[in-house]
Amino acid sequence: MNGMTEIRWHARAGQGAKTAAQILALALLRAGRGVQAFPEYGPERRGAPLRAFTRVADRPIRRHDSVTDPDVVVVLEPSLVHEAGVADGLAPEGFIVFNGEETPPELAGVDVRCIPAQRLATTLGSAFVNMVMLGAVAAELGEPPLADLQEAAVETLGRKVAADDVRRALSEGYAWLN
């Protein structure tokens, strides 16, 4: 629908997909875009598969239905390729940003952009796999600018976390796919 990009995030409850989806939306809002970010809720608990969504458009977003054919799918948790049907409904031109060294067989034939977020985070000595992925997603989307993303992330994650770790994780991911 008129210049709208829909992004679906796959992760396990607790891995920060919901937060990543929101930070992306916040940064893009600051950049003057219309945005929406929401998770999908069930009775599931910590460890269960979970999906979150970000919508971006060139004007305010009014629709409130779920995202069925995302332009971008982000897979935070590699193991989900076995259960979650991560490629379901992916738009014709759409692509997947995947946390891993290379494309898993399940996704053969799909446009997959791999980024070893787990490894990168570990080498950074950081827990922010989701931020590494978020950086990569921004790079792939071509927006928002890294700085905006970092600002939005630090603001959202608040005092409880080390701002620099967050910034570094984001730029690491951003750099990787730029």
Added chain:
Amino acid sequence: MNGMTEIRWHARAGQGAKTAAQILALALLRAGRGVQAFPEYGPERRGAPLRAFTRVADRPIRRHDSVTDPDVVVVLEPSLVHEAGVADGLAPEGFIVFNGEETPPELAGVDVRCIPAQRLATTLGSAFVNMVMLGAVAAELGEPPLADLQEAAVETLGRKVAADDVRRALSEGYAWLN
């Protein structure tokens, strides 16, 4: 409404007006009439003024509104003439059956049939003032026959009371105004 007689009973909660109204209805039902008997309820407690109603007609009664212009008013409790407006809405041809030696000043100009039910009951050594009054009412109405009334009364009041006292009280009242 087509041959319907409406009777309003005035008493205090606990004096048996509701029962009397029902016994009359039962006896008349047995005699093949259409009947209805119901009290008027409020938050009032034992000792409070209370009204009950009996409807009699030559066919089944369907209406369920309250009685506003009774053909007959029965005053079980003399003191109520001060508070209860016992003559309110009395039908043009209507009359009042009053528990007392003579017509109280409040009811001057109204067709009042007095019966000293209290005294009669006392002399009978009976508590059934309401039965004496009921007997009198039946006599005034010209129905039901005393025997039917007695049967209905004994049946309604059940084992807990002495059947003969009931019968005697009824016939005493019946006789008085016959």
Added chain:
Amino acid sequence: MSRLKTIVRNQRGVQPLRGGHSLCQGCGIPMVVRTVLSTIRLPVVVVNATGCLEVATTRFPGTAWNVPWLHVAFENAAAVASGVESAQRALRRRHALPAGQEVAVVVFAGDGGTYDIGLQALSGALERGHRFLFVCYDNEAYMNPGVQRSGATPFGASTTTSPAGLESFGKAQRRKDMTAIAIAHHVPYVAQAASTHWHDLSVKVERAVAAHGPAFLNVLTDCPVGWGHEPQLSRRVIDAAVETCFWPLYEVVEGHYRLTYEPQHAPVDEWLCSQQRFAHLFRPENAELIRRIQEQVDSDWAALVGRCDGTARSTDP
């Protein structure tokens, strides 16, 4: 000055609950209301649960209440009081109330509105620690709708929903021990009292209102109609409940139990025989039931005494 004179003085010439209501002739409730409200020196707000007291005193457009009075429903009096008390706290904190003006929030609820359908709201309010006084006038049944069984109805009593009959001896369960349940909430003040032991009741009200937190009073109150006794006998019937140890008078202050009256340990028959609702128990075939009732009373009494510090220091004159 005698406590009774003080009570008279407290109410400054205005009866909190005036005549002209439609409670039954000889109803035991008003003496509880008078003793409670007139003992309290502070201005009061009364929250009333649905029941005889509420229905019979406030038929629109009339009212028998000279104090602020609030009725919402049957089961929620303690919750309504929580709201009133919280508003008072908020407004005081925000200096939106005349400085120093304290208002005592007093709930009156029957046993139905306390033991049964009102228990949860009460329990929640006790747990949250609102500062209010909850007075249960316990007449041991749902009197207003016509004398039905409640959790407070004693074993063996005949009510319209636990009637004695060819195959029934009345209520088959023992009464819920509401005072013990309130005590288990570990609130500052809980007491069991009786309507006609007015001095004891008045002292307890004073302590309850002084408590820093919720206070609960369980007051045995007679209902001539539902219990089946002559209206003028209120005092003798209630006394029988107390003297037979069926209804011990005691208080629990910050967890410490204290008997406030030493009864005569009269046989429980004296209590049972005073009321129509127990009449069927005196049929020969039911002798066993009366024995069971006596046993229960004895063991409950023993358990209670076991928890009390020292012996009764009477609060009666």
Added chain:
Amino acid sequence: MSRLKTIVRNQRGVQPLRGGHSLCQGCGIPMVVRTVLSTIRLPVVVVNATGCLEVATTRFPGTAWNVPWLHVAFENAAAVASGVESAQRALRRRHALPAGQEVAVVVFAGDGGTYDIGLQALSGALERGHRFLFVCYDNEAYMNPGVQRSGATPFGASTTTSPAGLESFGKAQRRKDMTAIAIAHHVPYVAQAASTHWHDLSVKVERAVAAHGPAFLNVLTDCPVGWGHEPQLSRRVIDAAVETCFWPLYEVVEGHYRLTYEPQHAPVDEWLCSQQRFAHLFRPENAELIRRIQEQVDSDWAALVGRCDGTARSTDP
């Protein structure tokens, strides 16, 4: 044969609650369910109040339950069980049930469905004397909707509706003493247990099911997510609650109190420091709060011991 072997044998190769549910990794509830249901030899009917256990085990069209299971709502599990039990009684009386077939009616409810919104239905069922076993898995908060404060939440714990903050130290009130409230109902069997003290719990279940009337079990059960501890530490965290006397293990049989485990009287810090929800209490400015908690634990323990006959006869192996 060891009790655990018996438990295994009782369930005849069928787990009452099987895997594939969506309770969190390391949730403490299933071990309670297993110990309770597999201890009972009779066929069981489970009534479940809304909460984590219910929501996470029965997503349509799936189910994790191999035994008859009934869920109606959050606040009424005890009332639903009353209905099931009464139907059983009626049908047996009318010989409409296979002769001798007895079914044990077991309720599982969280602390919210027991201490708070479910209290009234439970109290009513206890008063009426239905023969059923009510098991409260007490994880001290409303976990399912997101760790909100309940009546069972301990003083000082941070929850999403009693959060620690610049002007708050978490829950300001002491926890409701649900076990004491159940005891005050004078039912045949009431006990306090802990999820990981499985042997003690299993013995109590046996006694509860044998009781002639209602039985209530209050079982402390950890929630790694809501309490904030590593999932594998269930046993150590629960043990801390027991050894510090924060959660005494005892039972009350026909009114007689008995400690079933003699704890080590470890300082309460050991319990508090094991969980994120208490972390703020260890800030210097809150030292006073920890002292208050210790005092409360000490005085509650003293009061409890005062009621117990003799000393603990451990039911742990």
Added chain:
Amino acid sequence: MAELSTWETLPVAGAVRPGGAPRTLTSGWRTGEKPAVDLSLCVNCLLCWLYCPDSAVELSAETFTGFDLDYCKGCGICADVCPVAAITMVPE
């Protein structure tokens, strides 16, 4: 019900102020007897006042003066609780 007021004129939510509110006489509830006092016997203990279910015992300041027979329902409690039998129930 013509004498009763219409909805436009009722107080909001039916909140009643005791001042203006109508009071129903309950003298009629008496079942034949009413209380009578022999003031010469009265020791002004005020128990009758405390126990009266219908607030029908009248005081002036703190002194018992008699009964408000407009509201007395004739229950007889005052007579029963009077320590000196100053109150007796007498026929109307």
Added chain:
Amino acid sequence: MAELSTWETLPVAGAVRPGGAPRTLTSGWRTGEKPAVDLSLCVNCLLCWLYCPDSAVELSAETFTGFDLDYCKGCGICADVCPVAAITMVPE
């Protein structure tokens, strides 16, 4: 949702019989580690079985045989409670 059934074909009131009911695998919930046992150490106390939140400890009759990794969520409780440290959590 085309694969899901339509309303006419659902059981009355959605009553579910465990027999036919679908079971979701929860192996994926494990966060990197899974339990492994050294049976030579196992004394068959069955504590792991009793404590496992996901009923993922397998027995044959009354003997511990291993883990059902389709449902094990990797919480590590079994390893923690094993009295003889026969169970360790190992990387997937």
Added chain:
Amino acid sequence: MSDIRLLTGGEAVAHAMRQVDPDVVPVYPITPQTPIIQTFAKLVADGQASTEIVNVESEHSAMSAAIGAALAGGRTMTATSSQGLALMAEVVYIAASMRAPIVMALGNRALSGPINIHCDHSDSMLIRDSGVVQLFAENAQEAYDLMVMAPRIAEDPRVLLPVLVCLDGFTITHSAEPVSLLPDDDVTRFVGPYSVPNAVLDTTSPTTQGPFAMPDYYFELRRQQAAALETALDVLEEVALDFERLSGRRNGAFESYRLEDATRALVALGSTTGTIKDVVDELRDEHETAGLLKLVSFRPFPTAAVAAALDECARVAVLDRADSPGGTPPLHAELAAALYGSDVELTGHVYGLGGRDLHPSDVRAVFTGTPTPYLGLRGERCLA
């Protein structure tokens, strides 16, 4: 050999219960339902019925225990009024969705506030979306008849839903009228044995009842339930036919009273329809073509049949004994939907709230005059 007695509606319902002799009756007292449960309690105490009465501590628990008992495998009845129904509303919806065939008598009483004990239908209307069957009685006889019919409708495998028999508080519950009782055996045979598809007490074939349904299934489960309620309309007519064979009395989804050639018709529920019948007869005697559609089944609402029965009328006036402040009263709204697009002139009128009387003169004015939206309200007289 039918046995005619003078009974209040409450007593009549209690006798129906005695004859059905359900396994379990969980109940909580409230005026004006009390005559029902007190009469029944006495009958049980005297051994004339062998039901397990469960005197619960609130109506929320009454309906909850009823669900437990009915699904466990016991025939279950209960009764309530007003605040009682409001307090159990949450569980009434659940009873319907769990398909528990509970029979409940409702002594209609106005909802608080202000608190009032007299009749209107606001309590029934509160749960009109809950999925239960709601049948309204005109008098004590119909209250009895419907209570005997109710288990058959509720327990029909095509229905399996709670059935409410609504009788006007006091006007029916407390009014003594002639009631013809069926022989006990006839009732026993008529209702037959009780069964539910998944009796919980049958531990040999365990089921999970009351599961959690996410967006992937909730809608379908609700649709299934709605379909059962639609089917109840046919089942009601079948049962009515059987009952007529037994009693000679027909109680269908609605009664057309002198509607054939009526140009002006009223639509109403409950005891007032008796009063209206008298007025219709009067008007007919005066050659006015007046008629009445007495609705018995408000849920399921017989939309098509009602539309067919009325669409020849020039003017239809709907009498609602419940208001929907700031909106359209319930019965009026149903009629507007049913007659939408027809040429019928439709007006709606609220009457009788909190026990306010409706006299024949008021009814007459509705037929012949220009009635106000609120009938019998002080100061708002019908312009005859």
Added chain:
Amino acid sequence: MSDIRLLTGGEAVAHAMRQVDPDVVPVYPITPQTPIIQTFAKLVADGQASTEIVNVESEHSAMSAAIGAALAGGRTMTATSSQGLALMAEVVYIAASMRAPIVMALGNRALSGPINIHCDHSDSMLIRDSGVVQLFAENAQEAYDLMVMAPRIAEDPRVLLPVLVCLDGFTITHSAEPVSLLPDDDVTRFVGPYSVPNAVLDTTSPTTQGPFAMPDYYFELRRQQAAALETALDVLEEVALDFERLSGRRNGAFESYRLEDATRALVALGSTTGTIKDVVDELRDEHETAGLLKLVSFRPFPTAAVAAALDECARVAVLDRADSPGGTPPLHAELAAALYGSDVELTGHVYGLGGRDLHPSDVRAVFTGTPTPYLGLRGERCLA
């Protein structure tokens, strides 16, 4: 200088509460209302609001405590969802009749059973006769706006009724959207000080509140209450005007979206109206004369204005997010009454129960095809 943030609807409502800073908030948690009360609890814990939060033990007590607090003289707000509203239903009616100006946020969620946590409007509809004001938000921004407007409407001396601000569960409560917050002072000034006619805590002029009303007065007291709700419609527009001056955003009783010359229109509530607007724009681009009537105020229902806005349309389809099994769905019924006698062709459609999605394609089919009574139900496709 307006402050635009990315907030979930729940957070937006909590910030409105922080700015209003009510005296008392009695509340009980339930999904999906939890983000509201958790966010607010954290704000209070950090000293950003000074409200007395009362963590009650059930929703019945939440509304009961709210009544006590509001009538005592404290500004009171609360929030709930689904079963919570069902459990407090009895007291919601009483709050309205006692004229307690309580503001309540409702995170709309399907009623059990089966139990489900997602959105539909069955909870709101359960209390549509209770006499409270019910306003529906399209998105997080409107939820915030309506929460700021609500106290003004509730506390207006001509109204004095509870006001419910309804926001779709998850779709609004949990979705992060751009929300523009007013400056704190503006809100403080806008809502002004709180007062009720008879503050219970004012012990110097005692009143009896919540009396017992018999048939002689009950009807009149109910009529008075209904009149207040009718007046709320005017008050709403006044407040909307003031609010527009402050914020530039207008939130009236309903929004006509491209209705002027529309021949086909949809009527709906809540978050779905956003999706419909997109579809209307598409159809307009295709030269279809499509339009939307977005209803904000379901109670009081702006009957006359709605009828006027729609009566030029050839076809109107009503989308109900709640069913009334065996009867007419609530919104459909209101429209049938409002448009009765007009030439508008009216159809009703139930959609989205228990969180079932409604996609633009479904909406499009309603405009252009022959939609089924249940939209998005598996197996029942819209015939486009």
